[in-house]
Amino acid sequence: MSVTEIQELWSDRKRHLGLPLSFTKYTLREDKLIIDKGFLNLMQDEVRLYRILDVELLRPLGQRIFGVGTIRVHSSDRSLGDFEIQNVRNAARVKELLSEKVEEERQKKRVVSREYMDDDMDDDGVM
Structure with a gap:
């Protein structure tokens, strides 16, 4: 895929009071989520979608009032x-879009996640 073929599926800015x-x-x-921060000192982070493990939606009262999440x-x-x-x-729709694209990328790259148990389950002091 060339640079000119890269399509933005969604884009938005962080909002304050809905603005x-x-x-x-x-x-x-x-294939990735990009976060651009800053005005004078610019910083760009990106994460490949197949590296995303879980997505949660948070919408406290203040965010619901201003239509954000x-x-x-x-x-x-x-x-x-x-x-x-x-x-x-539209945080709920964005979450669903992100989840859908994450699953597509994980299937495309044949990535499976394994959950590890970090706790000592039998209390013998050995993990």
Whole structure:
């Protein structure tokens, strides 16, 4: 896929009181999620969609009043780790789109997740 063929599936800015007054922009593409932050000092983070493990939707009362929501993303990306897509419009639809694209990428790349037990289940002091 060439650079000119890359399509944005979704893009929005972090909002304050429902207005896009911040310098944080989120962009979802076919294979990755990009987070651009900053005004003078720009920083760009990206996470490949197949590295995303779980997606949660958070909509407290204040966010519901202004028509926004936060999506909490749990990922296996080493540099970004777990992060939030904060205060975006149509958060439920964005979460569903993101979940759908994550599953497509995981199937395309044949990635399976394994859940590890970190607790000592039998209390013998050995994990």
